[in-house]
Amino acid sequence: MALGKYEGGIDIGGTKISNMRYADDLVLLAGTKEELQRVLRMMEEQRTDGKMERAFQDQISSGQKAFGRLRRIWKDKNISIKLKIRLLRAIVIPSVIYGVECWVLKKREEKKLLAFEMKCLRRICGVRWEDRITNERVREIAGAQDTILIRVEDIQRR
Structure with missing residues (x-):
């Protein structure tokens, strides 16, 4: 900047x-x-x-890479969804929201964060977009009622 x-x-x-x-x-x-x-x-x-938008997109890309590196875990049927969600929250989400204290989120960025999170949750739960299952139902299956935005707001409030 x-x-x-x-x-x-x-x-x-x-x-x-x-x-x-x-x-x-x-x-x-x-x-x-x-x-x-x-x-x-x-x-x-x-x-x-565009500088802030690029920085924000870099954080999303970082999360995508972290998620991709764990693809064998996401596919493993012997690992519970509960454990997979814990790994998502411990490894992937922090890589996306690193530096969130300095962010000024607009609706556009909020939508991108939620879309990234839902893509991860659907993949972990084995739910495809074509299955026409609502985001709320996917959250129920995953046991992930709190969104990434709630975590961001908590961090920014501190």
Whole structure:
């Protein structure tokens, strides 16, 4: 994300520091609450240039790869659905929602997260789209009443 236009931050030893970066994490620094809100609005405006959408799609791709690496487990009839769901929640979902604390989710992203989750649940339960079984019924079969969005909201609330 480009913060080139942002001139705020805090003064440390005569140097203005506006952010700290490590790997793919970003910490924004601001002297006041208003200044922080201003930089967050700048970040939101940058969403239209596709950078945030690409980052979001990268997280979905990460989850797809994690799910794919476990395909033998999903297909194994000797492993219970309950255990498969626990693996989904422990391995796959965290790879998708990594960094969710910084996300600003719109309806479009929420739909993509739910679609990804349902695709995983259907695969685990052996339910094909053509079977015309509702998402609610698939959740019942999987014993997965809480959605990925509930987990995201819990993390963002902390």
